[in-house]
Amino acid sequence: MTTYKANLANQPLCFDIKQDEVILDAALRQSISLPYGCRNGTCGACKSKITSGEITYKNGLTPAVNEEEHNQGYALLCQARAESDLVIEARMVDSTAETTLRKLPCRVTSCEKLSNDVIRLLLDLPKTERLQFFAGQYIDILMRGDKRRSFSMANPPHQDQQIELHIRYYNGGLFSEYAFHNLQEKTLLRIEGPLGSFTLQESDRPIIMIVGGTGFAPIKSIIEHAIHHEDKREINLYWGVRKEADLYMNELAQSWANQYSNINYIPVLSEAGKECNWSGKTGFVHEAVLEDYEDISAFDVYTCGPPPMINAVVESLPSIGLNKNRIFSDSFEFATN
Numbered sequence: 001m002t003t004y005k006a007n008l009a010n011q012p013l014c015f016d017i018k019q020d021e022v023i024l025d026a027a028l029r030q031s032i033s034l035p036y037g038c039r040n041g042t043c044g045a046c047k048s049k050i051t052s053g054e055i056t057y058k059n060g061l062t063p064a065v066n067e068e069e070h071n072q073g074y075a076l077l078c079q080a081r082a083e084s085d086l087v088i089e090a091r092m093v094d095s096t097a098e099t100t101l102r103k104l105p106c107r108v109t110s111c112e113k114l115s116n117d118v119i120r121l122l123l124d125l126p127k128t129e130r131l132q133f134f135a136g137q138y139i140d141i142l143m144r145g146d147k148r149r150s151f152s153m154a155n156p157p158h159q160d161q162q163i164e165l166h167i168r169y170y171n172g173g174l175f176s177e178y179a180f181h182n183l184q185e186k187t188l189l190r191i192e193g194p195l196g197s198f199t200l201q202e203s204d205r206p207i208i209m210i211v212g213g214t215g216f217a218p219i220k221s222i223i224e225h226a227i228h229h230e231d232k233r234e235i236n237l238y239w240g241v242r243k244e245a246d247l248y249m250n251e252l253a254q255s256w257a258n259q260y261s262n263i264n265y266i267p268v269l270s271e272a273g274k275e276c277n278w279s280g281k282t283g284f285v286h287e288a289v290l291e292d293y294e295d296i297s298a299f300d301v302y303t304c305g306p307p308p309m310i311n312a313v314v315e316s317l318p319s320i321g322l323n324k325n326r327i328f329s330d331s332f333e334f335a336t337n
């Protein structure tokens with residue numbers, strides 16, 4: 001199959017484009033973060049200038065780029081295919097500050113109980129919309145009376161046609177009570193996002209991830225993103241919960257470790273009763289890390305979950321060399337009504 005080269009004007013970046021793929025897909029596949037919105041030729045967010053080379057559209061021009069713009073060299077990267085090597089003048093979206101904050105409607109397509117107190121929501125965006133985000137970011141669900149609740153996206157950015165959220169039940173929690181007792185498939189919600197700066201950092205240092213409960217959601221997004229981009233960094237995932245049944249995606253985490261030699265998975269139970277035959281780690285999740293390492297100064301540490309867990313990590317891990325500039329955290333504060 002023919003492959004063309006695309007260079008980004010004024011930037012030392014290039015990527016390959018296969019003959020059968022659109023330019024935007026090729027760029028994203030190779031971790032070149034170009035801007036986009038709908039990915040179906042409607043919004044114009046991906047419009048960029050082709051300063052050299054030939055492109056073609058499988059289904060002709062769409063309303064987001066008119067004949068005049070086309071003749072001036074502007075192209076919709078989510079629709080155009082390469083017919084030769086290209087030079088593209090495009091803005092890069094290489095930090096969370098450069099993503100566009102948007103309010104969007106979405107429809108609940110699945111509401112599945114994963115454990116006693118966690119459900120997974122899958123939300124469909126309108127057909128003409130996609131949400132560009134970085135792995136690890138969150139959205140707000142907008143509720144009546146100007147109230148909002150924040151949830152991390154558990155899907156990786158390359159799977160942006162559906163948003164996946166892990167909702168933990170809190171007694172009296174405004175959204176979680178609704179999600180556990182009243183929310184049904186096909187319900188319409190309004191969201192705002194992407195938000196937050198808890199994302200995978202550029203680095204070649206090995207990683208320790210210390211996660212509590214549904215702090216697993218953004219970590220799932222980050223790990224699936226790393227796998228998709230063949231990031232070979234060593235990842236040591238510690239997931240702390242109370243009981244074995246709370247490891248609500250244990251098989252998925254285990255499958256990463258089985259399939260990828262750079263990923264290790266260490267589940268930790270804080271309330272493993274004698275009756276459960278648990279042979280893995282017990283105690284608090286930060287204690288498991290203290291037990292396993294004498295010196296973590298060479299590691300990047302990502303931690304995500306309830307504030308007491310994050311505090312325990314921040315307070316105890318300096319004793320084994322935690323580099324304070326290399327810790328990235330997302331604290332799941334519980335908002336009261």
Ligand code: FES
Binds near residue numbers: 036037038044076079
């Ligand atoms: S036109 Fe919307 S992303 Fe290309």
